[in-house]
Amino acid sequence: MVGSGIKRGTAELAILSVLETGELHGYEIARRIEQQTRGKLRFTLASLYPLLYRMEKRGWVRGTWQLSPTKRRRRCYRLTSAGKKKLSPLRAEWSELFHALRQLAKVADA
Amino acid sequence: MPDWERVVSHRLAQLALDERERQEVIAELAAHLEETYEGLRRDGLPERDAVRHALSQVADWSDLQRKIYLAKENTMNSRTSRLWAPSFVTLAASVITLVAFTFLGLQPGPLGSRPGNQMRREHEIWWAHLVGGITRGPHMVNEYTVWLMALPLIGALGAGLSRRAGGTLREIFISGVFPAMAWLAIVLVVLSFAASLGQGLQAVTAPVSPVGLILLVVVIPGVCLLLGVLAYHAAAKLGTKSVA
Numbered sequence: 001m002v003g004s005g006i007k008r009g010t011a012e013l014a015i016l017s018v019l020e021t022g023e024l025h026g027y028e029i030a031r032r033i034e035q036q037t038r039g040k041l042r043f044t045l046a047s048l049y050p051l052l053y054r055m056e057k058r059g060w061v062r063g064t065w066q067l068s069p070t071k072r073r074r075r076c077y078r079l080t081s082a083g084k085k086k087l088s089p090l091r092a093e094w095s096e097l098f099h100a101l102r103q104l105a106k107v108a109d110a
Numbered sequence: 111m112p113d114w115e116r117v118v119s120h121r122l123a124q125l126a127l128d129e130r131e132r133q134e135v136i137a138e139l140a141a142h143l144e145e146t147y148e149g150l151r152r153d154g155l156p157e158r159d160a161v162r163h164a165l166s167q168v169a170d171w172s173d174l175q176r177k178i179y180l181a182k183e184n185t186m187n188s189r190t191s192r193l194w195a196p197s198f199v200t201l202a203a204s205v206i207t208l209v210a211f212t213f214l215g216l217q218p219g220p221l222g223s224r225p226g227n228q229m230r231r232e233h234e235i236w237w238a239h240l241v242g243g244i245t246r247g248p249h250m251v252n253e254y255t256v257w258l259m260a261l262p263l264i265g266a267l268g269a270g271l272s273r274r275a276g277g278t279l280r281e282i283f284i285s286g287v288f289p290a291m292a293w294l295a296i297v298l299v300v301l302s303f304a305a306s307l308g309q310g311l312q313a314v315t316a317p318v319s320p321v322g323l324i325l326l327v328v329v330i331p332g333v334c335l336l337l338g339v340l341a342y343h344a345a346a347k348l349g350t351k352s353v354a
Contacts, residue, residue, distance in 0.1 A: 001312075026142050027145040045139060045142050045168055046168040046170075046173075046174045046177075049142075049174075050174070050178055052183040053179075072141065073137065073141070075138045
């Protein structure tokens with residue numbers, strides 16, 4: 001299991017990544033992240049929504065109310081153009097960090 | 111199945127957003143809880159366990175409320191509404207009540223008695239007049255002691271305003287006891303100024319010592335304010351703990 005500090009740092013990247021595929025509501029965002037990371041990253045209601053609202057305030061995502069096929073109102077989030085622009089450098093930063101950590105691990109193992 | 115909107119609304123009762131935005135947050139979180147609950151039921155969990163499991167996603171609703179407020183509000187404005195506005199309201203309320211009690215003419219004297227003018231002349235220094243109830247002996251009541259009794263309410267008011275604005279625990283406590291902090295600063299400035307002029311501190315602080323002055327003007331009122339903050343905080347915690 002990944003530590004909570006790293007999780008916090010990767011949370012924005014995770015949300016932006018799952019939204020890249022299309023609009024999702026909060027519960028679905030959490031479920032997709034959990035599935036795609038095989039349970040390594042898990043969002044609870046308490047951790048997800050403050051982050052989503054912050055990202056919305058920054059203009060990275062936009063939430064709109066929609067009716068689901070079962071006639072339920074759900075707030076769906078989609079990436080804005082600012083969010084799409086943010087995703088690429090964010091991925092590069094994390095990729096660089098993980099690469100550096102892998103290098104460190106190799107040195108330690110050697 | 112629980113009424114999830116009612117559950118969330120009850121737990122986020124202090125969320126200080128405008129009503130439309132607050133209702134949207136409640137509806138969104140309720141929808142999330144409902145889907146979690148239904149997923150757990152589909153997995154075969156009994157209703158009771160599914161409800162408990164869904165609610166376990168939030169360990170501290172007050173903390174979530176604060177985080178949502180911070181995420182939704184402008185940072186600078188929220189700090190003002192969480193800390194500075196409640197603090198200055200508390201300070202203003204404490205000064206206004208003190209002045210009001212003074213003008214109401216609650217004169218120092220034994221409990222239930224009406225002192226004469228002679229007693230009044232002994233209190234030419236305004237603050238000495240205020241603290242006379244304590245410095246003149248036990249069983250005395252005057253505007254100072256009545257004011258002390260009002261301070262817990264004022265402390266609770268400051269704490270309430272801060273909490274309603276989504277204040278952290280630290281901000282809530284500071285807002286409640288802010289008047290005592292302000293008076294401490296004023297007393298220290300006055301004492302330093304008197305000392306720098308070469309005047310005896312006793313001349314400024316008579317009939318009590320500088321330490322006594324700090325005790326009467328800062329510590330005792332501060333404790334009274336703090337009692338109000340603690341009482342409010344305990345009541346608010348109890349309120350958020352009850353499950354709808």
